[in-house]
Amino acid sequence: MMRYLKLVNFEINRFSKIYLSLLLITLVSQFAGVIIVTNSLLNDARKIMSEEKLSEAAYITNYGGIDFTHIANTLLFQGPIALSAVALIFYIFLIWYRDWFGKNTFIYRLLMLPTSRLSIYLSKATAIFLMVLGLIAWQIIILPMENALFDSRVPEAFLNMEMSSAGIIKFNPVLNLIIPTTFTQFLLSYGIGLMVMAILFTAIMFERSFRIKGIILGLVYCGIAAALFLTPVFAMASDVFYFYPGELVGTLIALGIIVTGISIWLGSWLLKNRVTV
Amino acid sequence: MKRYLCSIIIGLVVILSIGTYYVKVASSASGLPMYTFKKLEGSSKELDPVIIHGSHEADPYFESLTIESNQTTYDSEKSYFESLTGRQDAQMGRLMKEHRSFMRGKDYIDSFYEDSDFLAYASVNEDFTKNGNMEAEFDIALLEKKGNDETSFSLELPDQVRKMNTNVVDVQLVHSKLQVLTTNDVNSNDDKQTKEVHLYTIDLANKKVISDKTLFSETYKGNDQVEVGMPVDVAPTQSNNMILFSVIKGVNHEDGSYEERPNESKLLSYNYETEKMEHVKWPKNESLSLDKIRKGFGDGKNLYVVDNQSNNYHIKTIDLSSQKVTKDLELDLAVHKNEEYFATVKNGSVYLLLGNDRYPEEMDYKTKPPQLLIADLKTGKTLYKGETVIQSAEQKKTKNLGFYVENIEVK
């Protein structure tokens, strides 16, 4: 257990520089977004007001005011979220392949540690998962600050409404995707994320064990895992069986746990018995 | 320890930030105002079966809520699993609860028939083949309540090449034969279109469609339009001798607007016992527009129609066999201009909910709390009258009653 935690810590430290850059990019880009977009919105508004000789009130009735949704839909705001997502998805592969293909073959050391291969497998999964959640937490922390900055920069006459963080998240599809509305949905979404990561890890283990043949095996495994997980959905779509909504979600949860379990077991078994350094 | 700083910080931040966020989200739902009906008259017990769906305007979005037996529940307060089912017809909900396995995969209350011994179901399952033809079959299911015996089978829909779509609107069990009433669109190659109403009789014992009767057929072309609609059934699943359907004719003008031709529109009734089709008429001197009639509530004998033409709301009873208005009861509820009302008839009572303004820009719906009147169908006597109030004193400070009514249901 201690060694597992040490490994998690080790994996996080290894990624810390890139990770800190991601946090920083998000912070800078989103705050810059708030300032730049607010200024340009207000400038546009003033320009129209002077061109059409409108009073503030008349402008608001004709064109509407602004609120944080205008900010949250811009590239400066969503770009870093997409960048972080891509970086971490990419890191699912990198976290393994860098140990094999780096200038130094760290995989020798890793596999010769007096710890179970399952711990190694899980430590990498945990590290990525924790970093994903870290980014989400970061967004939750900086969002109210950005919101406050926005509210302070917009004259009250132009402000449609002061939104809460939850309101902003609910109204923005990207934010709503990464921060689901309820805690149960949060658990389900990130549970699915965990399952997908376990499936990908196992596909990587297939490739590392059987090389070219392993790529095919890995793809086949992904297919089987997806088919198994989605069986009830297929069954319903083809009118074979009808699930009540609760049953459907319950079945999906059960299958998700099974698929994740099989993936972790198979992945760590391959890492233990079939992988070649 | 220093080596672990990074991980510890990430771990703590994750737990604290995500944890606090979701705790806050959960607690903000419970901070929403509770709407209840304050009794002005009558007995509060009458409220028990009443379910009102609506929403509370919580800047910047609406929070959907349900007032059931005078208790407010917000959708956002429901657990994830509770909210999965979504808003459900109370009758469907009851059937699903009582016959969970039988009701699996079955929908639409009009597709059901229920009496003390049987629960029957009929629907049409339409599939389009690759060459665009429709393949349709009846899905029939019967539950014998006593032995909990389920039978289900499929039957080919007769004469299906002709039909474009088939929609089940009523199911009855008459002399152990299933009567399935459908509205149909007929396939055609030219610009002619045909609406039909069919009555299929299905022999449950022999699993056969024994008759296919066309009750109504109307062909139209060009910009004309014919629709077949059903007045609201008080008890859609229950045994009824009579079914009503309204035929609405109109024309689509070149500019895209639609105009009904009220003189050509009509109301028809079909009697399952006598197998007779009749044109329902009502005295012209009554201030009952066709539109009102269509929104009426039928129970197989009478049609109950809400009328808001005078100062107070009226409930009129039309006897379908004699085609006469047998009752015209004035209710203790004043009519306001531009006001939207929601009505339903159930358990021998009429439920009238005055909700929102139809033109919220002109007259803010927030200014007036929704009112509910429950009156006896036979006497028009007020059984209950009340209006919504926000419960807690603190919540009363909110400048408006952001309560928007969507519909009323009675268990």
Add this chain to the structure above:
Amino acid sequence: MIEVKKISKNYGRKKILDGVSFTANKGEVTCLIGINGVGKTTTLKAIMGLTPYKGEILIDDQKMTKDSYEKITFIPDAPTMLPQMTVKQAMVFMEDFYTSWNTERANQLMGFFKLKEETPISELSKGNTAKLNLMLGLSLDVDYVLMDEPFSGIDMFSREQIADVFASHLIEDRGVIITTHEIGDIEHLIDKVILLDNGTVLKEFNTEEMREEEGKSVVDVMREVYQS
């Protein structure tokens, strides 16, 4: 004792190992000799559980488990620590994960090899990388040390230094398996030789017996075997 029993290994259709068997005792230096590509490294990886194989390998009568890594270590010919780490960080890592880490011996070896703690691993020369590898491996209180080509591509002085380690008390009592294709520097240290070719054991002999009974050096035997 490490017992390798009829192990076989294929890469695709190519047979790398084909029924290799030998034993290596504690307190002895066993040398796997063979020209490049005969499966020397693969044999070591198989012993360490770093590659799957057919057959059986026992370490002190037991199969390899995760705890075996406290008893047996492998020093490959490539650096196994991250390039961004310093020598010190690599040592801390080892200390963190192995209970068999011996700080005292590590410091001794650091002095012996004249390695500096603050040097980043990416900046080490080839010779110093080999020394670091050796230092990290030998600082574990293990029973068996497996070394893969410890002398390849290394300058003469470093070679001498490394060879000196073999003669020192740092190796005493341990079972050592070493692979090499250049026997010269360490011939006098080897107790036992396993000659591999085409994935099979061509010849297995005790160096001392060979010298005493037949008067041949290891190189003589190699020449005999590979040139016939």
